[in-house]
Amino acid sequence: MQEIIRVYGKFLISAIVVVLLMAILFGTITDKNGNRGILKIVGAHLDTGMQEKWNYKEFETLQIENLKPAPEFSFDGSNGFTTGSILLLNYLTAVDCEGNSLPVKIIEVRNPCGEDITGNYQPDSGKLFFPVEGIYTIKASAMDACNRKTVVDIKIPVNK
Numbered sequence: 001m002q003e004i005i006r007v008y009g010k011f012l013i014s015a016i017v018v019v020l021l022m023a024i025l026f027g028t029i030t031d032k033n034g035n036r037g038i039l040k041i042v043g044a045h046l047d048t049g050m051q052e053k054w055n056y057k058e059f060e061t062l063q064i065e066n067l068k069p070a071p072e073f074s075f076d077g078s079n080g081f082t083t084g085s086i087l088l089l090n091y092l093t094a095v096d097c098e099g100n101s102l103p104v105k106i107i108e109v110r111n112p113c114g115e116d117i118t119g120n121y122q123p124d125s126g127k128l129f130f131p132v133e134g135i136y137t138i139k140a141s142a143m144d145a146c147n148r149k150t151v152v153d154i155k156i157p158v159n160k
Helices: 002-028 038-045 057-067
Strands: 072-075 084-087 092-095 105-110 127-130 134-143 149-159
Touching (some): 002 038
Antiparallel strands (some): 105 134, 134 149
């Protein structure tokens, strides 16, 4: 027991002293205005008048911009598709909240078996080749000028 007290005694005394000093600083010191404890004294002397000088116009603008919707996609596949090549971007369009046309980025194309066939899409010409019939899944994205982004999965039925 004496060995434990000898080894850990200095640490215990130091810990007790630190706890007592913290209790004195945070609880018993009082300033001339009656604020008790370091935290309340410092808080009472902080200048909070700056809040009244703020112009909240930027916040109002942010709220208005946040209410604008993200880009919307439309896909017109009402005539159906057959195997072979199509100009995909003739059927898939995206517009921003003001009705302006946005560029569409094709992220991924999957065949009816779920295999990735993104290589069948030619970004330069916008052509997509459907080798077999079935339901293809296309993942596309569009981003407007305010960096609002929409990512969609579109199912395209392809017949012979």
